[in-house]
Amino acid sequence: MFKIARLFRFKRSNLLYLVISLAILLWCMSVGWAFNRALGANPTHTLAQLDPNRPTVEAGKELYVSTCAGCHVPIPAEVLPTETWQQLLENPQKHYGTSVPNMIRLTQVLIWDYLKTNSRPILLKGSPIPYYIEQSQYFTILHPRVEFNESITAKTCIGCHPGIPDFNYRTLSSQWEDAP
Template identity: 40%
Template sequence: MNQVKSDHKTPPKKQRKSPWFLFLLVIGWSVLLGTGMAQAMSPKESPASFSKSVDPIPSELRLAAEVYVDNCSSCHLALPPEVFPTATWRDLLQNPNQHYGVRLPNIFRPEIYLMWQYLSAFSRPHQTGETIPFRVTESRYFAALHPKVEFPEPPTSRTCVSCHYRANEYNFRALNPEWENAP
């Protein structure tokens, strides 16, 4: 009998993978996923250094503070709420068409609500009969926060960094060396 050689080779038998390989793969994947989730869920230091802000911010208002800083510092220096009375912040949030001569981009309602929570919690009361200040120079709270400081020019939110070198990071406690021991 003649045997005909075939060019077809029989496929090699598949080796069955060890259950240990599958177990190690699942463990490795779980560790990677768990580490990623832990990093995503851990509190991050936001651009704003809230531990160094004017007043300590409770954890339930941190998101509101972040929303405020993110929205306002995209165009200018975000001022601490303590600088203006509550009435000023209310009027600024309620009328986005008149924001110092600029029309604000659309801010979503939930963001406005969060900003209001933060601003109303840390701003000062407005006295009856007092005009509502919309400029730093008009604010009696700004003056109270800067006793004995003589300004060479009228202060604006842009000039804060001349004394508070980390104001862009929402840290108004850090002062330039010449102001560190000022009365």
């Protein structure tokens, strides 16, 4: 009798452990699931849901202009693929033979929020990352009416885009504004 009682006690405590372990496991799984949903295990899904006007993107845009328009015009995110921006942001000390100052972590994170929200990944997966606007398919796509004869650099944009000081590429010079 004594033995059976001990065995029973033993089993009961075992069962208790099992129940507690199961509860912890279930809790972990549900927390993991919730996190996955919140962070988006499927990035394209979340990207579509994210509001492009959210405050961090606006702050990132302002920081982008103040950080990246000291030496050349602010280049709009949409003319280059996301991969280019990622490379440039990750290597501010190796920037076309110079270095970008004031790139602290928070600046990088906010600028990245603006750039990735407003650009798209390379069209042809595996093709080389374009480091010059001239090589970017997105630049061509954004200029259906324009046939570029001379080479394109950040210095030539202003000729047709007088709104650049306000980071506005929609306003065009009169010759293009009035063209069919």
